[in-house]
Each structure stands twice: as structure tokens, then as C-alpha cells.
Amino acid sequence: MTEVTLSNVVKKYGAHQAVHGIDLDIADGEFVVLVGPSGCGKSTTLRMIAGLEDISGGEVSIGGRVVNDLPPRERNISMVFQNYALYPHMTVRENLGFSLHIAKQDPDQIKIAVDDAAAILGLDELMDRKPAELSGGQRQRVAMGRAIVRHPDVFLFDEPLSNLDAKLRTQMRAEIKKLHQRIGNTIIYVTHDQVEAMTLADRIVLMRDGHIVQVGTPLELFNTPVDTFVASFIGSPPMNLVDGTVNGANLTLTDGTILPIPLTARGLLHDGQAIHFGFRADNLMPIGHAVDEEGEIITLDLTVTLTEPLGTETVLFTEFGGAEVQAKMFNPRPVIPGEAMKFQMVLDKCHVFDAKTGKAIRS
Amino acid sequence: MDRNQTHRNRRRALKVLHFSALFLTMAVICIPGLWIVLNSFRPTVEIMAKPPVWTPSFTLDHYRAMFGGAGEGGVPVFSYFRNSLIVSVVSTFIAILIGMSGGYAFARYRFKGKSGYFVGLMLFRAVPGVALSLPLFIVFAKVGIIDTHLGLILVYVAMNVPFTIWLTDGFFRQIPKELHEAAEIDGCTRWQAFWKVEFPVAKSGVASAAIFAFLTSWNEFALASQLTRSVGSKTMPVGLLDFTAEFTINWGGMCALAVLMIIPALILTFLVQKHLIAGLTFGGVKG
Ligand SMILES: Nc1ncnc2c1ncn2[C@@H]1O[C@H](COP(=O)(O)OP(=O)(O)O)[C@@H](O)[C@H]1O
Ligand SMILES: [Mg+2]
Numbered sequence: 001m002t003e004v005t006l007s008n009v010v011k012k013y014g015a016h017q018a019v020h021g022i023d024l025d026i027a028d029g030e031f032v033v034l035v036g037p038s039g040c041g042k043s044t045t046l047r048m049i050a051g052l053e054d055i056s057g058g059e060v061s062i063g064g065r066v067v068n069d070l071p072p073r074e075r076n077i078s079m080v081f082q083n084y085a086l087y088p089h090m091t092v093r094e095n096l097g098f099s100l101h102i103a104k105q106d107p108d109q110i111k112i113a114v115d116d117a118a119a120i121l122g123l124d125e126l127m128d129r130k131p132a133e134l135s136g137g138q139r140q141r142v143a144m145g146r147a148i149v150r151h152p153d154v155f156l157f158d159e160p161l162s163n164l165d166a167k168l169r170t171q172m173r174a175e176i177k178k179l180h181q182r183i184g185n186t187i188i189y190v191t192h193d194q195v196e197a198m199t200l201a202d203r204i205v206l207m208r209d210g211h212i213v214q215v216g217t218p219l220e221l222f223n224t225p226v227d228t229f230v231a232s233f234i235g236s237p238p239m240n241l242v243d244g245t246v247n248g249a250n251l252t253l254t255d256g257t258i259l260p261i262p263l264t265a266r267g268l269l270h271d272g273q274a275i276h277f278g279f280r281a282d283n284l285m286p287i288g289h290a291v292d293e294e295g296e297i298i299t300l301d302l303t304v305t306l307t308e309p310l311g312t313e314t315v316l317f318t319e320f321g322g323a324e325v326q327a328k329m330f331n332p333r334p335v336i337p338g339e340a341m342k343f344q345m346v347l348d349k350c351h352v353f354d355a356k357t358g359k360a361i362r363s
Numbered sequence: 364m365d366r367n368q369t370h371r372n373r374r375r376a377l378k379v380l381h382f383s384a385l386f387l388t389m390a391v392i393c394i395p396g397l398w399i400v401l402n403s404f405r406p407t408v409e410i411m412a413k414p415p416v417w418t419p420s421f422t423l424d425h426y427r428a429m430f431g432g433a434g435e436g437g438v439p440v441f442s443y444f445r446n447s448l449i450v451s452v453v454s455t456f457i458a459i460l461i462g463m464s465g466g467y468a469f470a471r472y473r474f475k476g477k478s479g480y481f482v483g484l485m486l487f488r489a490v491p492g493v494a495l496s497l498p499l500f501i502v503f504a505k506v507g508i509i510d511t512h513l514g515l516i517l518v519y520v521a522m523n524v525p526f527t528i529w530l531t532d533g534f535f536r537q538i539p540k541e542l543h544e545a546a547e548i549d550g551c552t553r554w555q556a557f558w559k560v561e562f563p564v565a566k567s568g569v570a571s572a573a574i575f576a577f578l579t580s581w582n583e584f585a586l587a588s589q590l591t592r593s594v595g596s597k598t599m600p601v602g603l604l605d606f607t608a609e610f611t612i613n614w615g616g617m618c619a620l621a622v623l624m625i626i627p628a629l630i631l632t633f634l635v636q637k638h639l640i641a642g643l644t645f646g647g648v649k650g
Binding site for chain 2: 050052077087089099102
């Protein structure tokens with residue numbers, strides 16, 4: 001059983017505090033993704049778990065053992081780095097077997113273990129090459145192979161796919177997920193890409209400025225963001241946010257549009273309160289091109305200003321409530337910019353955020 | 364069409380210019396060396412002849428004399444060679460050990476006053492070695508290491524360490540720190556991570572530093588001529604002075620000894636040049 005626990009973990013670089021007391025429980029076999037904008041402390045957190053960075057405060061334990069003062073080699077973890085960090089002077093075979101070689105394992109056993117890992121990752125053909133003779137995707141694979149050879153308790157990944165082109169990234173993403181399903185180890189994965197986080201994670205930890213903003217399954221973060229930061233970070237396109245004020249049982253948006261308060265926020269707002277009204281692009285769809293939805297539906301007449309056809313759907317840009325917002329159209333037909341269309345919106349799926357704190361207001 | 368023609372002409376002219384400049388530079392560099400080698404095989408009368416003798420004759424007299432007895436213009440070549448070798452090899456080895464540790468520390472660790480130390484080390488290079496010869500002479504004489512291998516080795520280590528630090532710092536800086544981190548995660552101690560990963564990767568850099576240090580020691584004259592005087596410690600460059608008498612200089616003999624001095628340096632450079640040219644391969648990281 002290899003759960004990883006962080007309690008009140010702090011990292012200071014001199015006067016600068018990079019991580020502000022993080023609490024996190026990661027279950028055995030769980031795939032957790034740390035995600036957030038660049039500089040938010042993801043790597044620092046991961047490196048503290050790995051033992052590559054001193055822990056300024058708090059406690060990290062792996063498998064029930066406090067590891068604060070243990071060097072990396074005694075934590076039984078492996079890590080895949082963004083730049084792969086393959087040993088340039090060694091062949092792929094030597095790279096894969098290095099950890100076992102250091103552990104003074106029997107050469108025959110090393111060979112078996114290395115061949116095993118190579119087979120899993122399809123590296124058989126490349127065993128005698130040096131890293132310089134490999135493509136980016138192959139290097140990535142070798143780095144992963146090096147990580148799995150030693151059967152660690154926990155895998156750590158720090159933006160392993162950032163250096164690959166878009167197509168390869170999608171492909172490797174699926175491979176990482178398959179790998180996890182196959183070996184079932186605990187994985188902690190760092191990325192700044194919310195798509196990677198959504199697709200890979202059992203649970204997402206969204207960070208900002210050294211704090212955890214929200215922890216939850218991908219769908220929890222998508223459907224019930226705790227604040228506007230989460231709402232605009234998760235999901236593509238990001239959630240539309242329109243300014244407004246509370247006016248009795250209604251919301252008045254900047255341009256005077258009046259909407260009823262969504263069900264989940266009713267009774268929690270006070271008159272005159274400044275809010276952001278939030279909704280996803282797939283909750284604003286032209287009638288006839290929408291997924292049928294239950295609940296309180298309102299219709300809107302809007303003018304399309306720009307279209308982005310994506311095949312199965314088209315993203316439509318339009319003006320609503322005094323802001324530019326994005327809508328989606330399923331089973332798309334060609335739309336000319338300037339065309340007026342009738343849109344529908346499911347009010348119950350909309351979000352209200354307090355304008356001052358940015359926090360979501362929902363029951 | 365016309366423009367193409369002028370363009371091509373200009374390119375051709377540039378090329379000619381380029382090669383002339385290259386030839387001139389190479390000539391400046393190579394001719395003195397060539398002069399030494401050629402003259403070591405010429406009779407003394409030809410070397411200084413005016414007008415010059417254009418069709419040289421070939422003789423091994425200078426070499427014969429040099430290895431001959433003391434009376435016939437011989438010098439203790441083997442002793443000088445041994446002294447040079449001992450002093451250069453030992454001082455290079457020590458300078459590389461110290462310099463590499465220093466270079467690694469500068470490249471990898473943060474510590475107080477780091478840039479100050481670094482600039483300070485480089486400033487040592489600004490002091491002309493000869494200026495130190497008198498103080499060194501006095502100190503060494505007092506300590507009793509004047510005219511010994513040890514004395515020269517100490518001096519050469521001190522001369523070579525700053526440069527080695529500077530050079531290896533550059534090489535280690537180019538190695539991403541993730542390499543040793545990966546090694547540590549793979550089970551290495553910090554020490555193992557250095558010797559098994561970072562050192563092999565920086566090997567060519569260290570080799571170049573070693574060549575420079577070796578050649579500096581091998582060719583150094585100014586300090587060695589002050590600090591050594593007997594056959595037991597004189598190095599080859601100092602040995603060259605054996606060919607100067609009060610009123611005459613035996614150019615042929617001097618050239619012959621100089622050739623013997625150049626050969627080991629050339630051989631060494633050729634042996635290590637593979638490393639120098641290969642440079643660092645950074646296939647291990649993105650690219
Ligand atoms: N070695 C360091 N010294 C000082 N500050 C650092 C160091 N490493 C990271 N930081 C700072 O810590 C913060 C978090 O960095 P990091 O964890 O690398 O962010 P990211 O989420 O992009 O991985 C950043 O503000 C960064 O500038
Ligand atoms: Mg990072």
C-alpha cells in the first residue's frame with residue numbers, strides 16, 4: 001500500500017515562499033494530477049515528494065513512512081523529467097538498467113527486467129542506440145521505461161509531454177493512462193495543461209500561487225468550480241463569465257439583459273450584490289443544434305460574430321450581456337458572421353460567482 | 364541574369380579574400396615552428412648564412428651532438444625530459460582534481476560570495492608569472508624546495524587551477540541538473556551520481572582542460588628558469604638555455620631540443636583531439 005500524504009507542506013526559497021502549506025492525501029494506486037499556471041509551485045511540490053528539494057515545513061510521507069529527511073534513493077520512487085534526463089553516454093539498454101545496476105542486481109535479472117520494460121514500451125529495436133540517436137517520442141518512452149524497470153512505489157511525472165508535438169502528446173497521453181491501468185501504481189503527475197489533467201486524472205489538484213484551489217475528480221472541477229479561477233482554467237473553451245448585479249429575483253447583466261437567478265444560487269444572494277454570471281459554451285446552443293437538456297430553459301436572440309468549425313461541432317462567438325462569449329453548435333451547418341440566431345441556455349447549469357471574492361455561490 | 368552574375372562574382376571575390384586571410388594567419392602561426400624543425404636538420408653554417416641558402420642540405424649532426432657527451436655540445440636530454448614529464452603530469456593531475464571540484468562547485472552550488480570568488484580566481488590570471496618569481500624564489504629557498512620537482516609542481520598547480528575551474532565550470536554548467544537528479548532517484552548517492560553520470564558526460568571538457576594545463580606546464584619557461592638550476596630538476600624549456608654561450612648561440616642544437624619538446628605535446632594533442640572535437644553530446648535531454 002503506497003499512499004502519499006502531504007501535511008502542511010511549505011517551501012521557502014529565502015524570503016520567497018513558493019508553496020504555502022499544502023495538505024493532500026493520495027490513495028494507493030491513485031492517479032493524481034497537479035495542474036495550474038506556470039510558477040504556481042507544482043514542480044516544487046513534486047520535487048519535495050521526490051526528495052530533490054528540501055522541505056521547509058510540514059511533513060511528507062510515502063507508504064506511511066515520513067520521508068522528510070530521506071534522500072531520493074531511499075524513497076523508492078521514480079521520476080520522469082520534462083527534458084527526459086536520459087544519460088547521454090549510455091545506450092538505451094544501459095539507461096534502462098542503470099537503477100538495477102546501481103542496486104547491484106544480478107546481470108541476468110537486470111536483462112530480464114530491462115527486456116520486460118522494453119517490451120511494454122516497444123523499445124526492443126532501440127536498445128543499442130544512444131539517446132542522441134532517438135526521436136523525441138522515443139526518448140520519452142525510454143524515460144518512462146527507466147522509471148518502470150525498478151517497480152517503484154510511486155511514479156512522479158513532471159510535465160513529461162511538454163516537449164512533444166501535439167499529435168505525439170495525445171498518443172503518449174493514452175500510453176501513460178494504459179500504463180497506469182496495467183501496473184496500477186500510485187502516480188503523481190504535474191502539468192500546466194488542463195486537457196492532460198482532465199484526461200488522465202482520477203483526481204485533479206488545481207494550484208495557484210503555492211496554494212491548492214480545488215481538489216476533485218475532473219468532472220467535479222468541470223461542473224462545480226469553486227471560483228472563477230477554476231472555472232476559467234478548466235474546460236476548453238473556458239467558462240464564459242459576464243458581469244452583473246442582483247436585482248430582486250433576477251440578475252441584471254452589464255448591457256441590461258435580465259435573467260432569473262439560477263436555482264442553485266437562489267436565496268444565497270442579496271439585492272445589489274455584484275456577481276459574475278458563468279456558463280459553459282456547451283450551455284449556449286442554437287435551437288435545433290443543441291443537445292436536449294432538462295430543466296429551466298431560457299431562449300436568447302444573439303448575433304454570431306465569428307465561427308470556428310471543428311467538425312462535429314462549431315464554436316460560435318457572440319455578444320451576450322455586454323461581453324464576448326463563446327457558444328457551441330452541434331450538427332453544425334455553415335453560419336455566416338452577422339447572422340442572428342435563436343439560442344437556448346439551461347439556467348440550472350449556470351454558475352454565479354461573487355464579484356469581490358470570485359467564489360462560487362451555490363447550495 | 365546580370366544580377367546573378369555580379370552576385371556570383373562578389374561571392375568568388377569574398378572566397379578569395381577569405382582564403383588569403385586564412386593563409387596569412389596560418390603562415391604566421393606555422394612558419395616559426397617550421398623554421399625550428401627545418402633548421403634542426405641543417406648544418407649551423409647554413410642557418411645563419413647570408414644570403415640564405417635556398418637548397419638545404421640534410422644532417423642529423425645536431426641530434427647526434429645533443430645526445431653525445433658533454434664535451435661535444437651534448438646536453439642531458441633524458442634528465443630534462445624526465446623532469447618535464449614528472450612536473451607536467453603531476454601538476455596537471457593535481458590541478459585537474461582541484462580545478463574540476465572547484466568548477467563543479469561553481470556550476471552546481473549556491474554559496475555566499477560566489478561571484479566574488481570567481482572574479483578573484485580569474486584575477487590571479489592577470490598577475491604576470493614573472494612578477495612572482497622573486498618572492499617565490501625567496502619563499503622556496505627558505506622552505507627548502509628550490510630546485511626541486513615539488514616546488515615547480517606547486518607553482519604550476521597554482522597557475523593552472525583558476526583556468527581549469529573556469530573551463531570545467533562552463534562544461535558542468537551545460538549539463539542539465541536533471542541528470543544527477545535522475546541518477547539520485549535511480550539509487551545513486553550524490554558522489555556516485557557525479558562519477559557515474561556527470562563526470563563521463565563532461566569527460567571531453569575535462570580532457571580539454573587537462574591538455575591546456577599540461578601544455579602550460581610543459582612549455583613554461585620564465586618561472587622554471589628561476590626556480591630550477593640543476594640537471595635533477597631543470598625542465599626542457601630551461602634546458603634550451605644550455606645552448607647559449609657567452610658570445611654564441613647554437614641555433615641548430617636549440618632547434619633540435621625544441622623539436623624533441625614539441626613532439627610529445629603534438630602526440631598528446633592528437634590522442635585527445637577526438638574528445639576535443641567530439642565535444643559534448645546532449646542527446647540525453649530534449650532536442
Ligand atoms: N531554485 C529556486 N530558487 C528560487 N525560487 C524558485 C526556485 N525554483 C522555483 N522557484 C520559484 O518557486 C515558484 C514555483 O516554481 P515551480 O514549482 O517551478 O512552478 P511550476 O508550477 O511552474 O512548476 C516560482 O515562483 C519560482 O520562481
Ligand atoms: Mg514546473
